[in-house]
Amino acid sequence: MNVYLAKFMMYYKIQQMHRDACSISQIIHYLIVNRRAVKIYLAMSEQEYENLLIQQSERIKELIPYESFIKERLEQTLQTTEPALTNKALDYVIDNKITSALDFKAIVTRYRQEDTTEVCQTKIIRLNPLNGTLADGALVQPDKSQIEDYQSIFNNNNHS
Numbered sequence: 001m002n003v004y005l006a007k008f009m010m011y012y013k014i015q016q017m018h019r020d021a022c023s024i025s026q027i028i029h030y031l032i033v034n035r036r037a038v039k040i041y042l043a044m045s046e047q048e049y050e051n052l053l054i055q056q057s058e059r060i061k062e063l064i065p066y067e068s069f070i071k072e073r074l075e076q077t078l079q080t081t082e083p084a085l086t087n088k089a090l091d092y093v094i095d096n097k098i099t100s101a102l103d104f105k106a107i108v109t110r111y112r113q114e115d116t117t118e119v120c121q122t123k124i125i126r127l128n129p130l131n132g133t134l135a136d137g138a139l140v141q142p143d144k145s146q147i148e149d150y151q152s153i154f155n156n157n158n159h160s
Contacts, residue, residue: 032083073101
């Protein structure tokens with residue numbers, strides 16, 4: 001299928017789903033597209049979108065010499081990644097203007113690790129050094145072990 005036609009079909013599908021009262025979240029999950037792209041497509045008229053496609057086709061493409069390498073790397077990453085994780089990584093890449101395929105792979109790997117491991121949320125308590133005021137909870141005492149716990153450890157090690 002022609003790339004131009006495929007892009008127009010995606011544009012029309014997003015517009016149709018929005019007219020059918022689908023939320024942006026429903027659209028991105030159903031079509032597996034980027035949230036930012038959906039918002040941009042919804043904000044554009046058909047003529048604006050056509051002009052955008054024309055501009056994109058006429059622009060200088062600096063990565064053409066590296067196209068096969070980049071496609072290979074992205075395909076390897078996408079084949080082994082679930083769509084929701086891919087969308088999350090793509091959102092991050094677009095928001096932070098990251099263009100490296102290796103960086104994209106690293107972001108996907110990090111998100112994959114976050115999904116499989118429990119992330120420890122550390123609470124940061126700030127002390128204002130200028131006026132010396134403490135935030136609520138700054139003087140909370142950490143949990144302490146009892147002396148009996150240490151004595152039993154030392155006694156067990158001495159008998160070994």
